[in-house]
Amino acid sequence: MEQKVTPKILQGFIELLPADQIAFEEIKGKIEKTYRRFGFVPLDTPTLEYSEVLLAKAGGETEKQIYRFQHHDSDVALRFDLTVPLSRYVAQHYPDLSFPFKRYQISKSFRGERPQKGRYREFYQCDIDVIGAEELDLSYDAEVTAAISAVFCELDIGEFVIRINNRKILSGFFSELGLGDLTADVMRTIDKLPKIGLEKTHEELIKLGVNEAQLEKIDAFVKISGSNKEKIAALRALCSNEKFTFGVDELEKVVNLAHGLGVKEKNMEIDLSIVRGLDYYTGTVYETFIVGHENFGSVCSGGRYDDLAGFYTDKKLPGVGASIGLSRLFAQLKDNGMINTETKTVSKALLLPMGEEQFPAAAKTAEALRSAGVETDVYWSAKSLKAKFKYADRCGVKFVAVIGESEAAEGKVSLRNMTTGEQTSVSAEQASQIIKKD
RNA sequence: GUGGAUGUGGCGCAGUUGGUUAGCGCGUCAGGUUGUGGCCCUGAAGGCCGUGGGUUCGAGUCCCAUCAUCCACCCCA
Numbered sequence: 001m002e003q004k005v006t007p008k009i010l011q012g013f014i015e016l017l018p019a020d021q022i023a024f025e026e027i028k029g030k031i032e033k034t035y036r037r038f039g040f041v042p043l044d045t046p047t048l049e050y051s052e053v054l055l056a057k058a059g060g061e062t063e064k065q066i067y068r069f070q071h072h073d074s075d076v077a078l079r080f081d082l083t084v085p086l087s088r089y090v091a092q093h094y095p096d097l098s099f100p101f102k103r104y105q106i107s108k109s110f111r112g113e114r115p116q117k118g119r120y121r122e123f124y125q126c127d128i129d130v131i132g133a134e135e136l137d138l139s140y141d142a143e144v145t146a147a148i149s150a151v152f153c154e155l156d157i158g159e160f161v162i163r164i165n166n167r168k169i170l171s172g173f174f175s176e177l178g179l180g181d182l183t184a185d186v187m188r189t190i191d192k193l194p195k196i197g198l199e200k201t202h203e204e205l206i207k208l209g210v211n212e213a214q215l216e217k218i219d220a221f222v223k224i225s226g227s228n229k230e231k232i233a234a235l236r237a238l239c240s241n242e243k244f245t246f247g248v249d250e251l252e253k254v255v256n257l258a259h260g261l262g263v264k265e266k267n268m269e270i271d272l273s274i275v276r277g278l279d280y281y282t283g284t285v286y287e288t289f290i291v292g293h294e295n296f297g298s299v300c301s302g303g304r305y306d307d308l309a310g311f312y313t314d315k316k317l318p319g320v321g322a323s324i325g326l327s328r329l330f331a332q333l334k335d336n337g338m339i340n341t342e343t344k345t346v347s348k349a350l351l352l353p354m355g356e357e358q359f360p361a362a363a364k365t366a367e368a369l370r371s372a373g374v375e376t377d378v379y380w381s382a383k384s385l386k387a388k389f390k391y392a393d394r395c396g397v398k399f400v401a402v403i404g405e406s407e408a409a410e411g412k413v414s415l416r417n418m419t420t421g422e423q424t425s426v427s428a429e430q431a432s433q434i435i436k437k438d
Numbered sequence: 439g440u441g442g443a444u445g446u447g448g449c450g451c452a453g454u455u456g457g458u459u460a461g462c463g464c465g466u467c468a469g470g471u472u473g474u475g476g477c478c479c480u481g482a483a484g485g486c487c488g489u490g491g492g493u494u495c496g497a498g499u500c501c502c503a504u505c506a507u508c509c510a511c512c513c514c515a
Contacts, residue, residue, distance in 0.1 A: 011507075064439085065513085081515075109515080114439085116509065125515060188513095301515070325515035354473065387467095389475040404473060418475070 012114075012121030014327070019344045024330050027339070030154045031126045031324060032106055038147040040104040040128050045085040047108070051075040053088050056311035057280075065111040078110035082127040083308075083321065090131050091312035099133035100140065106326070118296075118328040129321030131308060136318045138250060141284040141304055142257035144322050148288060148300050149263040151324070157338055159291035160299075162263070163271035166251040167281050167303070169235065170272075172244025173221060177214050186210065186218070191275035193222060194294070222273055228255055231270045247283070254284055280305040284320065296332045300324040345395040347377040348435050351413070352388045354404040361408035365401065365428045372432035392418060399435050 009015065016024060036042075051068050054077045068077040079085050082105045090101060106126045115121055128147055130140045145162055152160040170190075174183045189204045196204075201222075205215055224234045235248045251270065258268055276285040283304035290296055302322030309317045333339045349369055353362035362378055369376040377397065379388050385402070392400045401413035407425070415431045416423040417438075426434065 008506095062514095111514085113513075115507095116511095119515080123515070298515080323515060328515060352474090385473050386471075386475075391475085393475040400475085402473070414473090416474075421475095423474085 010121070012112075014120055014122070017344075019341045020334065022343055022346060023334075023339045023341050024326075027155060027330060027333075028106060028124070028126070028326060031151050031326070032104070034151045034154050035104040035126070035128050035147060037150065038102075038128075038143065040102045040147070043086070043089065043103040043105045044107065045079070045082070045089055045105065047078060047110075048076050049079055049085060049088070051077040053312075054079060054084055057084065065113045067110050067112050080111050081109050082107065082125050082323070083129070086127070086129055086131075087309040087317075088312055090317055091309040091315070094133075094313065094315060099131065100136055101131045102128070103131075104128045118331040120327055123325065123327035126324040126326050127321060128323075129319050131317050131319040134316050134318075136320065138253055138284075139257055141250075141254045141320045142261055144302065144320050145254070145258045145268065145286060146261035146263050148286075148302075148322050148324075149258070149267050152267075152288065152300075157290060157333060158293070160267060160288055161291060162268045162286050162288045162300075163274050164251070164255065164268060164284065164286040165270065165272055165274035166247040166254075166284055167275075168243050168247025168250065168283055170247075170275065172241040172247055173239055176239055176241040176244065177217055179210070179214065182208055182210065187275045190218070190222065190273050193273040194271075198222075224272060228265075228268070228270045231272075235272075250283060276301060276303055280308075282306040286322070293332070293336065296329070298325075299329045299332075343396045345377065345397050347375045347395075347397050348438075349374055349376045349399040349401060349431070350392050350395075350397045351376065351378040351401045351403060352385065352392070353378070353380070354385065354402070356382075357405070358403045358408045361411075362403050365403060365413055365431075368428035369432050369435070372429070372436070374432050374435050398438065399431075401431060 051066075052075065054066070055063060062080060066077050066080050068075070070076075086103065086105070090097065104127060106124065108122050109125055110122050112121055113119070128144060130136065130144065132140075145164065149160075149162060170187060171183070174186060179186055185208050186205065189201060189208065192204075193201045202215065202219075205218065210218070221238065224231050224238070226234065232248060232252050236245070239245075255268060255270065259265065271287075274285055274287055276287070281303040283306070285303035286301065287298035288300035290299060300322055302320070304318070304320040306318050307316060308319045309315070330339075334341065351362050351366055351369075353359055359380070366376050366378050379391060383391075389400065398418055400416045400418055402416065403413050407413050410425075412425050412427055413431055414423055415426050415434060
């Protein structure tokens with residue numbers, strides 16, 4: 001007996017069985033279709049990049065998690081997100097692009113961090129970004145949220161809410177408070193508020209060294225509630241710092257325009273605890289949650305950054321974008337039984353020739369159905385009809401067409417609807433019409 | 439990087455204070471029905487009980503080590 005190699009894949013990497021993969025592709029397709037509807041063009045950058053390019057900006061955590069290795073004389077790394085490659089791409093192809101440049105990219109990224117629920121080392125991200133040359137109108141911030149809103153409407157996985165904020169409000173407010181060096185840590189803590197609750201947030205803030213007067217003001221700030229309009233009004237009354245006020249104005253404009261672009265009131269909510277990654281967001285920031293499934297975490301986040309490609313070019317390239325963590329989203333939808341994973345086939349029809357004598361008739365029928373645009377599979381293996389039907393049943397194909405001696409002679413098939421059990425003798429053309437009508 | 443769990447046919451699990459041939463459900467295959475699936479019945483295939491060492495007359499079970507996986511934290515998509 002020869003020694004077999006155990007079939008296995010790396011920790012944190014995943015692959016799906018057909019039923020799940022079909023469901024996954026359907027979601028991916030809907031996202032892509034919606035992005036295109038908003039005028040985003042496709043982009044596909046290399047998986048592997050020069051380390052010096054990918055790591056131009058990175059520090060700390062990112063650098064620890066990146067897959068990086070030596071290949072001959074090149075120091076290379078797997079991309080850990082789609083934004084950094086986009087920066088490089090825009091800086092590199094600047095003269096050949098038209099601005100504002102709107103692109104979407106749906107592909108895999110890699111991070112060698114420790115995996116956990118819904119977090120993998122190889123994962124899909126679905127990004128949209130708009131990049132401006134020198135400047136980018138604030139309206140694009142609203143448009144990105146409108147696209148995200150449209151995606152989640154299209155996905156039809158329940159109510160969702162885009163929680164939106166503006167970093168200028170936060171930094172204006174915190175500088176007014178005189179937090180100084182504490183600002184970054186305080187922001188990180190505020191960001192965790194919905195997860196850990198008000199009490200723990202207080203504790204952590206005190207631990208950080210926030211004094212009582214500051215704590216009181218922070219408290220008043222995060223407790224601002226009501227409708228979006230009311231929140232804006234409350235913010236205006238709270239602080240008159242210049243940057244802060246500018247942020248409030250921006251937030252108001254973005255929310256208003258988003259509604260004009262079709263985002264429903266219930267799907268967008270100002271949330272002052274939204275902070276996002278500290279690295280590059282400078283204005284609008286947002287996270288998206290599925291109502292009733294807030295424990296999923298944010299299923300789509302993004303925001304505005306002033307200077308995308310500063311590490312690659314002197315040109316100023318401000319942008320705004322959003323990213324759906326598709327692998328995570330899919331894992332959670334599946335865990336919660338929120339997607340159909342019954343169908344194991346993409347075929348609408350399965351042809352069952354009784355025996356080898358009927359192969360020519362089956363071939364002809366298959367060709368006719370496929371030409372008519374019907375996804376068609378043929379069961380060529382020599383098994384009992386019972387086994388063939390069982391296969392049809394298991395994979396969930398809707399229509400089965402039996403082709404025996406008599407059918408072949410008449411140029412017909414016995415078309416069976418597997419759901420209703422209805423069976424009729426029809427021509428290939430009639431069959432394609434019945435299937436397409438279904 | 440830190441902490442916590444779990445490893446038994448393809449998948450999900452049971453296996454009592456260590457004690458004969460390691461079970462069950464699902465799935466797979468074949469048959470009961472030689473041209474009809476789902477339900478039912480019968481049968482079959484499929485296990486170095488994660489790996490290595492130790493204790494013992496005897497280890498799936500106890501001890502040590504190791505590997506792997508999962509969960510949570512950090513951070514983030």
